[in-house]
Amino acid sequence: MNFQKKIDFIDLSRQRQTRNAKGYKLGNLINRNLKKVFEHGQYILGPEIFELEEKLCKFVGAKHCISVSSGTDALLLALMALDIKSGDEVITTPFSFISTAEVISLLGAKPIFVDIDPKTYNINPNGIESKINKKTKAILPVSLYGQTADFKKINDVARDHNIPVIEDAAQSFGAIHNEKRSCNLSEIAATSFFPSKPLGCYGDGGACFTNNDELAKKIRRISLHGQEKRYFHTEIGINGRLDTMQAAILLAKLDFYESEIKKRDFFANYYNKKLNAIGIKTTPYIEPHNRSVYAQYTIQINNRKDFQKKLRDCGIPTAVHYPTILPLQPVYESSNNSNNAESNYKNAYQASKNVISLPFHPYLKKSEVDHIVARIKELIEKESDYII
Numbered sequence: 001m002n003f004q005k006k007i008d009f010i011d012l013s014r015q016r017q018t019r020n021a022k023g024y025k026l027g028n029l030i031n032r033n034l035k036k037v038f039e040h041g042q043y044i045l046g047p048e049i050f051e052l053e054e055k056l057c058k059f060v061g062a063k064h065c066i067s068v069s070s071g072t073d074a075l076l077l078a079l080m081a082l083d084i085k086s087g088d089e090v091i092t093t094p095f096s097f098i099s100t101a102e103v104i105s106l107l108g109a110k111p112i113f114v115d116i117d118p119k120t121y122n123i124n125p126n127g128i129e130s131k132i133n134k135k136t137k138a139i140l141p142v143s144l145y146g147q148t149a150d151f152k153k154i155n156d157v158a159r160d161h162n163i164p165v166i167e168d169a170a171q172s173f174g175a176i177h178n179e180k181r182s183c184n185l186s187e188i189a190a191t192s193f194f195p196s197k198p199l200g201c202y203g204d205g206g207a208c209f210t211n212n213d214e215l216a217k218k219i220r221r222i223s224l225h226g227q228e229k230r231y232f233h234t235e236i237g238i239n240g241r242l243d244t245m246q247a248a249i250l251l252a253k254l255d256f257y258e259s260e261i262k263k264r265d266f267f268a269n270y271y272n273k274k275l276n277a278i279g280i281k282t283t284p285y286i287e288p289h290n291r292s293v294y295a296q297y298t299i300q301i302n303n304r305k306d307f308q309k310k311l312r313d314c315g316i317p318t319a320v321h322y323p324t325i326l327p328l329q330p331v332y333e334s335s336n337n338s339n340n341a342e343s344n345y346k347n348a349y350q351a352s353k354n355v356i357s358l359p360f361h362p363y364l365k366k367s368e369v370d371h372i373v374a375r376i377k378e379l380i381e382k383e384s385d386y387i388i
């Protein structure tokens with residue numbers, strides 16, 4: 001099969017060529033929105049910011065949305081709004097991007113890791129209760145690869161101990177858990193609009209969501225330098241705003257997002273069927289009450305490095321999310337988190353050795369998936385050891 005162009009891991013240029021029901025290209029709608037910003041010139045806290053926040057609230061079903069400068073800042077603001085400070089503990093997953101633990105440490109608190117469920121890759125809710133003590137000030141589950149963590153069980157434990165839950169929804173914006181959207185499943189949610197996330201802008205961006213009026217006000221205040229009114233600062237904050245141009249881009253993209261989620265679902269199922277047919281059993285497991293947005297399409301393979309290289313040689317890019325569990329990151333090595341990490345977090349450790357994400361985005365072509373699966377088939381026919 002001939003490809004005019006090599007396969008991209010995520011293809012953002014094809015997204016710009018997509019048309020809405022009226023025939024307008026998304027790329028042109030973005031250009032039009034940006035032109036409006038250049039004309040009104042309100043680059044900070046322009047009208048697009050508030051229009052976007054309102055639409056995001058509606059999409060998610062949450063009462064408040066505060067758009068912010070990145071997913072990392074969204075997490076930081078959530079923790080700051082809950083007054084997390086030095087000496088506190090926050091329970092989280094060992095299997096995530098560094099941001100999740102980084103923001104806890106940045107405030108002087110300590111991440112307490114609980115191993116994952118090996119099927120979903122999300123924190124195992126049954127491991128949380130035994131880690132709760134007087135220092136525990138929040139639980140921070142991640143909805144990894146686009147599937148929400150088990151918020152029903154997590155919220156039950158949290159409620160019993162009166163501890164707030166923050167969802168790291170950087171990869172799961174738009175996902176559904178028991179008929180509710182990700183970002184509306186806990187006290188506060190933090191999402192990211194980094195370009196390669198399911199809903200991405202053209203730079204850094206993110207948002208916090210909450211149904212709590214006081215927390216919403218506090219997050220907003222902290223995101224604006226702790227400013228209560230102009231030049232009157234009641235607490236320590238950060239410069240955490242989303243800029244107007246990113247909001248203008250997101251407004252155009254949001255209108256296409258629901259149909260993109262359907263396409264993501266279609267291609268994940270298409271991959272599943274094709275990969276299962278060639279003997280790969282580690283296709284994503286999605287709980288029956290969940291709908292994933294597949295931020296990543298991730299399987300497991302033995303001898304991953306070699307497998308990746310061989311795919312790369314056929315022009316197929318892959319990625320690993322994530323090769324090192326958080327407790328084994330050099331930055332956490334000196335803390336007692338890394339003692340016996342390989343056995344304490346054995347499911348996460350195992351996953352970190354074997355997970356591999358394949359090219360995935362809503363504008364794939366069936367022929368591309370066919371091509372990728374055909375190359376994988378050739379590789380595993382030569383070397384059956386790859387199969388887990």
Ligand SMILES: *Cc1c(COP(=O)(O)O)cnc(C)c1O
Nearest residue numbers: 070071072097099170171192194
């Ligand atoms: C991307 C990501 C973040 C950070 O988002 P940024 O917008 O890049 O700061 C946090 N947590 C998880 C799980 C992520 O995937």
